[in-house]
Amino acid sequence: MELQDIDLNLLVVFNELLRQRRVSTVAQTLGISQPAISNALNRLRKLLGDELFLRTSKGMMPTPFAESLAEPIGYALGAIYNTLNATSTFEPASSNRSFTVAMTDIGEIYFLPALMKRLAKEAPGVTISTVRNYPDALRDAMETGQVDLAIGFMPDLKTGFFQRRLFKQRYVCLFRKGHPLAKSGMTMKAFLEAEHVAIVAEGTGHGMVDAAIQRASVPRRVCLRVPHFVAVGHILQTTDLIAVVPQAYATRTLAPFGLDSAPCPVKIPDITINVLWHARNHREPSNQWLRQLVFEEFSQ
Template identity: 85%
Template sequence: MELQDIDLNLLVVFNELLRQRRVSAVATSLGISQPAISNALNRLRKVLGDELFLRTSKGMVPTPFAETLAEPIGYALGTIHNTLNVTPEFDPASTSRAFTIAMTDIGEIYFLPGLMKRLALVAPGITISTVRDQSDTLRDEMERGAVDLAIGFLPDLKTAFFQRRLFRQRYVCLFRKGHPFAESGLTMKSFLNAEHVSIIAEGTGHGMVDTAIQRAGVQRNVRLRVPHFVAVGHIVQETDLIAVVPEAYAARTLAPFDLLSAPCPVRIPDITVNVLWHARNHREPSNQWLRQLVFDEFAV
């Protein structure tokens, strides 16, 4: 006999009859009707070719064959039950788990100092690797478990993904302290007259900045285009170029590079920065712990 030849629910009925010896008691225990219990027993009798239980004044008494089946079936059902109900434990203080988090260079600048400082206190054995959060490849990497979490503005990750909002932020203009805007202020006219560094950030949601500016009918004087944000602070510090950047990036670069920021005169939609994970990791204890730590540390 093969497993596909038998309904395993019949073995649950069999095990309960061994334990309680009364059809009414088994029906109550399993939450089904007495006729359904009797029907299950009849089906099992046909499959196994034995009466299995005999009705007596003392209840349902197992046959010798049923008694030989009692221990192995009880053990097998107990093993299945325990396996399905096990709750894996995760101890951050003692683990040496390695996590991979997808984020942009802005994310590395904004999140990693605080995250690594926190991990040093509560989970010193954990190591972190980062990869770029370009949505065209990130979906596949998270589906196969190569990336544990993603942090950022990733509107394309929807189906099969969960997310929690960390904060919303606006875009601002970034320029050096000695810039003429530091005295005169940044207006639409000065924004149009200024020379700009444009950040492409291909594969991320930040590409919508140029689209939003164009839709507003504004034509920027772009003198420099770079693929990412990491050099923008250095560039703006040494030139009169201005950059339109997320407020989180500005917050981390103003002091180190002696820069100033001002609201962008062109209306650009606010963005939502989320922590995201794939459904495959939704109940995985270490993933649950890390994303909660990120939320506790950075959510506003």
């Protein structure tokens, strides 16, 4: 197949279908009719010899072949767009740009208050939406442009991504003020005797906590398991349970929930918190601006 055999508009339709999964939404985004979208998809199917998208109750789902094309086509279109708009600039003070940022619930607790305060001063018209995705889904969303940035500990995002380190953090033990441990100290003996709430946080790097504790052959008395951090402060505030949490989470919850913290007696590797972005957005002016703002506000 030669490049002259391909209509670039077909790849634009393909990329939007990957991103939005509905013909009607893609037609609205591109400003053309639904039959025109269907016609473009049929042309691309014949050209590539694959169904590419199948109709389901959840929308147009890509075939394995279409998924294999997602990253290279997304990157190529992003490179073309950035090249053609290389001289464009981004004016944050007058922009109404909407950004989508992937982060965990810890990220929302730690980053959003300061980030929104900064945006209110420098870019009052800019809006932020946050999402939480498992690594594979996040990779696809960033490749197709659904997500602009990701912030957090995300070791699975490698090929095709850039990253910039914000800070490193350790894990600490968190418990209520007045807890017996506040007086006796968090010794290994106290850690073993305490009752724990364990945070599963599936799809994030927090799973390394359980793995590190298991490798150390430390038998925790886990009385409660929760899927995220949202309720942990409330739980610790009114019980004698303890939790092993990242320092950033502890920093934001000590005062509001009347909690205390201590170094964890089990050796758990520090984690690196990064801001990550896909190569397609590497030179895009508004993305560059937001990345720099995040770095200035949170890098240590």
